[in-house]
Amino acid sequence: MNAPNLQNVMTPPSDLNADGEGKVRTGPAGISQLMKIMGSKAKVASAEVARAATAIKNRALLELASLLRQEVASLQAANQIDLDRAAAAGLAGALLDRLKLSPKDIETVALGCEQLAAMPDVIGDIIGMKEQPSGIRVGQMRVPIGVFGMIYESRPNVTIEAASLAIKSGNACILRGGSEAIESNKALAALVQRALSNAGLPADAVQLVPTTDREAVGQLITMPQYVDVIIPRGGKGLIERVSRDAKVPVIKHLDGNCHVYVDDPCDLAMAVKIADNAKTQKYSPCNALESLLVARGVASDFLPKIGALYAAKGVEMRCDAEAQGLLAIVAGEPGAIIKPATEQDWYEEYLAPVISIKVVTDVDEAIRHINQYSSHHTDAIVTRDHMHAQRFLREVDSASVMVNASTRFADGFEFGLGAEIGISTDKFHARGPVGIEGLTSLKYIVLGQGEVRT
Numbered sequence: 001m002n003a004p005n006l007q008n009v010m011t012p013p014s015d016l017n018a019d020g021e022g023k024v025r026t027g028p029a030g031i032s033q034l035m036k037i038m039g040s041k042a043k044v045a046s047a048e049v050a051r052a053a054t055a056i057k058n059r060a061l062l063e064l065a066s067l068l069r070q071e072v073a074s075l076q077a078a079n080q081i082d083l084d085r086a087a088a089a090g091l092a093g094a095l096l097d098r099l100k101l102s103p104k105d106i107e108t109v110a111l112g113c114e115q116l117a118a119m120p121d122v123i124g125d126i127i128g129m130k131e132q133p134s135g136i137r138v139g140q141m142r143v144p145i146g147v148f149g150m151i152y153e154s155r156p157n158v159t160i161e162a163a164s165l166a167i168k169s170g171n172a173c174i175l176r177g178g179s180e181a182i183e184s185n186k187a188l189a190a191l192v193q194r195a196l197s198n199a200g201l202p203a204d205a206v207q208l209v210p211t212t213d214r215e216a217v218g219q220l221i222t223m224p225q226y227v228d229v230i231i232p233r234g235g236k237g238l239i240e241r242v243s244r245d246a247k248v249p250v251i252k253h254l255d256g257n258c259h260v261y262v263d264d265p266c267d268l269a270m271a272v273k274i275a276d277n278a279k280t281q282k283y284s285p286c287n288a289l290e291s292l293l294v295a296r297g298v299a300s301d302f303l304p305k306i307g308a309l310y311a312a313k314g315v316e317m318r319c320d321a322e323a324q325g326l327l328a329i330v331a332g333e334p335g336a337i338i339k340p341a342t343e344q345d346w347y348e349e350y351l352a353p354v355i356s357i358k359v360v361t362d363v364d365e366a367i368r369h370i371n372q373y374s375s376h377h378t379d380a381i382v383t384r385d386h387m388h389a390q391r392f393l394r395e396v397d398s399a400s401v402m403v404n405a406s407t408r409f410a411d412g413f414e415f416g417l418g419a420e421i422g423i424s425t426d427k428f429h430a431r432g433p434v435g436i437e438g439l440t441s442l443k444y445i446v447l448g449q450g451e452v453r454t
Helices: 028-050 054-070 072-088 093-099 103-118 157-169 179-198 215-220 236-245 268-280 296-312 321-326 343-347 363-373 386-395
Strands: 126-131 137-144 147-152 172-176 206-208 229-233 258-262 289-295 316-319 337-340 354-360 378-382 400-403 440-447
Touching: 028 137, 028 147, 028 172, 028 206, 028 215, 054 072, 054 103, 054 157, 054 179, 072 093, 072 103, 072 179, 093 179, 103 157, 126 440, 147 157, 147 215, 157 172, 157 179, 157 206, 172 215, 179 206, 215 236, 229 236, 258 268, 258 363, 268 289, 268 296, 268 378, 289 296, 289 363, 296 316, 296 321, 296 354, 316 321, 321 337, 321 354, 343 354, 343 363, 354 363, 363 378, 363 386, 378 386, 386 400
Parallel strands: 147 172, 147 229, 172 206, 258 289, 258 378, 289 354, 316 337, 316 354, 378 400
Antiparallel strands: 126 137, 137 440
């Protein structure tokens, strides 16, 4: 299919009127037309990127890294427009911080582009080739998915993370960022398209939806003729809406209710260190600790130690009766907030200085609790018992399961994937941090020498 010969969709087509904030003022018919144009262009571009040589894709990534560093001032100017508008609208301080595009943020995504360029190209890899009794050889080849749609909120750096992963994995993508970051995202996407063109790849391989109209999301997730998979990255409401209404496959996670289980026996100093880092190193990520389980055999030694640390850092502790009793010793310390937990607390993703704490009998009860209440994102055990560790790894039904390590490591960069486009708690196709391989598929290939079936 040939793409309509219309102007680049980084700006709205001429028959759509846009205001100064990037919002297309048009009805559903106009948005539908816009998204079909973008989808058609992405489909054509995806075929070109899929067959591009590794050196060409890497050149585009290195060119993008260079452009990001050259354009720090202009990117910050665009970002300041978004920040000023968000502040005037009363956006909270934490959300403003997520929206900010600092020179450090720009350098981080530039480094990410360079890291991806240095990684092996998995496209075209053949695995499992075996000769069959008939004489044919059968294996699987790794290929791009085609076109993915990415819907995300707040953080403009996601524009570069998604675009760079699309380039390396040989896919095309359509990006729809949050309305609060429209100017930042437009400036970043323009650099991506320059890098693609400079490397000899189609600029339409990465397109940013130029409108903040929510109808564009509804159209993007219902275009199976153009889009092969949708990746929502944002709040629970966004992901629930996309999962409910999409007519194409969705790679998603709804929330990150992550657990650390402190086992008996364990290294108590290690357990304190991990439970502290997993909760307080940063409160807002989906891999932050939300629920702490402690074996009864070590609870009286462990809980006062971690409780004192949490109190000093202003972390509110919502506890079962046994944990609350053992934490009474720190209740009078400055900053200590200790409350009874409700049933809902065991399900909760706080993304804040709040944690639920429960004393359990042993590893069996810990595994049962996690599989019942966890969001199946990331869960960890701190233990000295090899058999307990192996059972935890096998039986906890989560995308990432850890032994003697902080849940904060559940991240594409930390896992050596170069970058990630999100963390999936689905069980099919991709699970855990989604990097290059998560944006690919496997197809069977057969090599023969004239064999026919008898």
